[in-house]
Amino acid sequence: MPRLKLTVAYDGTVFAGWQSQVHRNTVQDKLERAFNEICGAHVRVHGAGRTDAGVHALAQCAHVDLPIRRLSAGNWTTALNATLPPTLRVLRCRFVSPQFHARFSATGKTYRYRIWSAPILPPLELHRVWHIPQPIDVELLIAAGRMFVGKHNFAAYAANRGKKEENTVRTISLLKVRWRRSDVAIEISGDGFLYKMVRLMVGAMIRVSLGKMRLEEIESGLRTGRPNGSRNVAPSYGLYLVKVWY
Amino acid sequence: MPRLKLTVAYDGTVFAGWQSQVHRNTVQDKLERAFNEICGAHVRVHGAGRTDAGVHALAQCAHVDLPIRRLSAGNWTTALNATLPPTLRVLRCRFVSPQFHARFSATGKTYRYRIWSAPILPPLELHRVWHIPQPIDVELLIAAGRMFVGKHNFAAYAANRGKKEENTVRTISLLKVRWRRSDVAIEISGDGFLYKMVRLMVGAMIRVSLGKMRLEEIESGLRTGRPNGSRNVAPSYGLYLVKVWY
Numbered sequence: 001m002p003r004l005k006l007t008v009a010y011d012g013t014v015f016a017g018w019q020s021q022v023h024r025n026t027v028q029d030k031l032e033r034a035f036n037e038i039c040g041a042h043v044r045v046h047g048a049g050r051t052d053a054g055v056h057a058l059a060q061c062a063h064v065d066l067p068i069r070r071l072s073a074g075n076w077t078t079a080l081n082a083t084l085p086p087t088l089r090v091l092r093c094r095f096v097s098p099q100f101h102a103r104f105s106a107t108g109k110t111y112r113y114r115i116w117s118a119p120i121l122p123p124l125e126l127h128r129v130w131h132i133p134q135p136i137d138v139e140l141l142i143a144a145g146r147m148f149v150g151k152h153n154f155a156a157y158a159a160n161r162g163k164k165e166e167n168t169v170r171t172i173s174l175l176k177v178r179w180r181r182s183d184v185a186i187e188i189s190g191d192g193f194l195y196k197m198v199r200l201m202v203g204a205m206i207r208v209s210l211g212k213m214r215l216e217e218i219e220s221g222l223r224t225g226r227p228n229g230s231r232n233v234a235p236s237y238g239l240y241l242v243k244v245w246y
Numbered sequence: 247m248p249r250l251k252l253t254v255a256y257d258g259t260v261f262a263g264w265q266s267q268v269h270r271n272t273v274q275d276k277l278e279r280a281f282n283e284i285c286g287a288h289v290r291v292h293g294a295g296r297t298d299a300g301v302h303a304l305a306q307c308a309h310v311d312l313p314i315r316r317l318s319a320g321n322w323t324t325a326l327n328a329t330l331p332p333t334l335r336v337l338r339c340r341f342v343s344p345q346f347h348a349r350f351s352a353t354g355k356t357y358r359y360r361i362w363s364a365p366i367l368p369p370l371e372l373h374r375v376w377h378i379p380q381p382i383d384v385e386l387l388i389a390a391g392r393m394f395v396g397k398h399n400f401a402a403y404a405a406n407r408g409k410k411e412e413n414t415v416r417t418i419s420l421l422k423v424r425w426r427r428s429d430v431a432i433e434i435s436g437d438g439f440l441y442k443m444v445r446l447m448v449g450a451m452i453r454v455s456l457g458k459m460r461l462e463e464i465e466s467g468l469r470t471g472r473p474n475g476s477r478n479v480a481p482s483y484g485l486y487l488v489k490v491w492y
């Protein structure tokens with residue numbers, strides 16, 4: 001069976017996340033139904049990772065094993081897009097070796113988190129940014145972000161810390177804050193991310209930048225693996241999966 | 247009665263245009279209902295101009311005569327936004343002299359028209375750009391745009407040419423094409439715009455850039471006031487009202 005790698009983009013607002021669910025409008029379900037329609041057989045879509053409801057993707061990756069051989073990679077892009085809604089697009093398809101696996105072959109990911117820092121949120125930014133009406137201290141935001149860079153135990157920045165056996169050590173290779181007036185973007189690259197890790201990191205960074213948390217609390221969370229006090233999960237709709245690295 | 251000037255922004259996708267209509271979700275109706283709720287009396291909102299369904303506004307202007315005096319301009323912004331949906335925001339309010347009129351005092355307007363020039367439209371650009379899958383010649387687009395700059399009879403670029411008595415002479419002071427890969431923006435400033443004028447201008451520019459129309463046809467349309475052959479109205483959802491000049 002030929003293996004096809006897909007790069008897809010979607011507007012997170014209209015989907016109930018990536019992962020297949022009964023009677024829910026998920027990205028995986030939409031893709032599997034499109035393959036089903038074209039192939040006349042069930043095809044399982046393996047994603048590089050799940051994204052929660054509301055999270056956008058500029059370039060999510062997946063792979064499938066095709067039951068038919070008659071289409072070129074370019075034709076797969078066209079055929080899938082003709083079947084899919086415009087809120088979900090296949091950007092490109094490529095045939096890959098059977099050793100390639102969308103999830104296990106990935107060497108890293110890049111996420112972007114967008115914040116709108118102003119009293120009034122422009123209507124066209126709705127569902128695309130986290131609106132923070134209070135003034136934030138960008139210097140503190142940058143300083144907070146810097147603490148995450150490197151190899152750390154991110155147990156304090158994972159939502160499902162119940163699974164004790166899981167390895168919670170991850171390496172953040174890059175964390176960059178860019179801003180232009182009210183428009184703030186945090187770009188984070190790493191070798192892997194725990195469940196809700198980016199949103200918990202951004203939640204802590206914002207708490208620091210609002211003066212509600214001290215920088216040392218981030219440091220101790222990374223050292224001990226336990227959060228100090230309450231945690232703040234940044235909302236899903238500000239998060240964008242930018243790239244999966246292989 | 248104190249006169250208040252409003253600057254408002256809206257996502258054109260969710261409204262049936264600016265102008266009040268029976269049983270329709272229009273921007274003017276939403277604003278009048280918000281004033282009604284706050285004042286307990288009907289207040290007429292006078293816009294700087296109408297925008298069609300789908301057209302976005304980054305800074306539309308309007309004025310109202312207030313039946314009550316108890317709120318400051320800043321409080322009006324807050325009170326209106328508390329009542330309005332997040333797809334429509336009041337950016338600022340300012341008390342103005344009774345001589346100020348949102349429509350008649352305006353000295354010009356700036357519009358932006360956005361085009362996405364690539365085979366695949368990214369989902370987050372849906373309803374925000376005109377998607378042109380075929381390659382466009384940007385040099386021709388710029389050359390076509392240049393022809394509109396200056397004082398011309400724009401009768402060939404107006405949708406309602408039935409009204410013969412109307413003065414169709416307008417001055418375009420600036421037309422600038424900016425692009426970054428697939429993302430093309432045309433910014434147009436002028437002393438006034440006829441009905442659907444920007445969308446007819448952009449429609450002609452795109453026809454030229456696709457090689458479907460000659461530059462000379464734009465020139466003759468401006469000279470004679472009559473379009474040569476069929477006209478192309480660019481879709482409403484690519485259009486943004488950027489600024490009203492006073």
